[in-house]
Every structure is written in C-alpha cells, then in structure tokens.
Amino acid sequence: MNHTGTKELETSRLILRRFELSDAGAMFRNWAGDPDVAKYMTWNAHGSISVTNGVLNDWLNSYQRPDFYQWAIVPKYKGEPIGSIGSVYGSEEIKMVHVGYCIGKMWWHQGYTSEAFARVIEFFFKEVKANRIESRHDPGNPNSGMVMLKCGLSYEGRSRQSDTNNQGLCDAMHYAILAEDYI
16 A cells, blocks of 8 residues: 555545644543443543543654554534544555544534545545455444445444454444445
8 A cells, every 4th residue: 555644634524634732632522531432432431631642642653654544533613623533453465444433422413424434535545545445333333334334335244242342242343345346
C-alpha cells in the first residue's frame, strides 16, 4: 500500500483531522468518558481526563508512522471532536485496512459516522491503494452494522464467540468492501 499517514480530510459537514493534545477535554466529555459509548468497545470508558491524555499522547507519537491512521471527527459547526475513526489494524500482504469508529451519543443517528466512514473509505482506496476495507461489530450494536451497509460494505457473516468487548465474550458481525466493488 501507499501509506501517507493521517491526512486531513473534509466532507460537506466534517473535518477529519489529526488529534491534538488540546482535544482531551472534548474527547473525554463528548464520548471517551461515556459508558454508553464504550458499551460495545474493546476499551473501557475513561475514568478521568488523565486516561484520555494518555491515549492522545500515544496517538500523537504514532502519527510519526506513515501506516498510522486516526482521525478526530469534527463537525464544522462545532469546531471540536465528537468522535474518532481510524485503522485498527491492517495487512500489507492482502492490502487490507480494518476500520473502527465511535461517536458521542449526542450525535448518534445524524449521519456523522456514515459521512466520516465514507470519506475514509475513499481515502484508503484512492490514496493508500488498499484492496480491502473491513469492519465488524457486536450483534448487540446493530446500528454500527447499518453504518457499514450505508457505506457500501457487504455483510460477510457472523463469527460466533470470536471477539471480546465490554460485554464479555461476543459474536462478531463482519463486513467488507473491495476496491473492485468501490464506485
């Protein structure tokens, strides 16, 4: 793949940009400190802003790597992050990027996650030259799967008891889109 690192991206309503340490307060307040947002995540809700600062410091250090992708989802009207989207892992061999995302519950069901994911898909196919973009969700969180379908990913199946999150051992619903399917 042609790794470029996390570049600023834009949509009609959003700026997708690198996180900054000054985003800690918004990140903690808008989603990372909320147990409802973290319910189906592999990370726990942040108990304090110091946890958020630690995550941000890790991400800021990782921005030096050209294969690290983590964006703040920033509505143009608000000017501060309401969520995050990025590559959780990937495979050079098959040119695959696995994307994960989360957004504060105040912004659920407003199309922000789909808008951000669609732009990230375009970036990974057109600029990074990925061949496969995939994602997964816990069946208890069907709205995440709706985002994937809305963005053109196809449902590939359910892996029983193949994952863990804050609910414990769980099934995983798998979705993907290939470069050849991208229009």
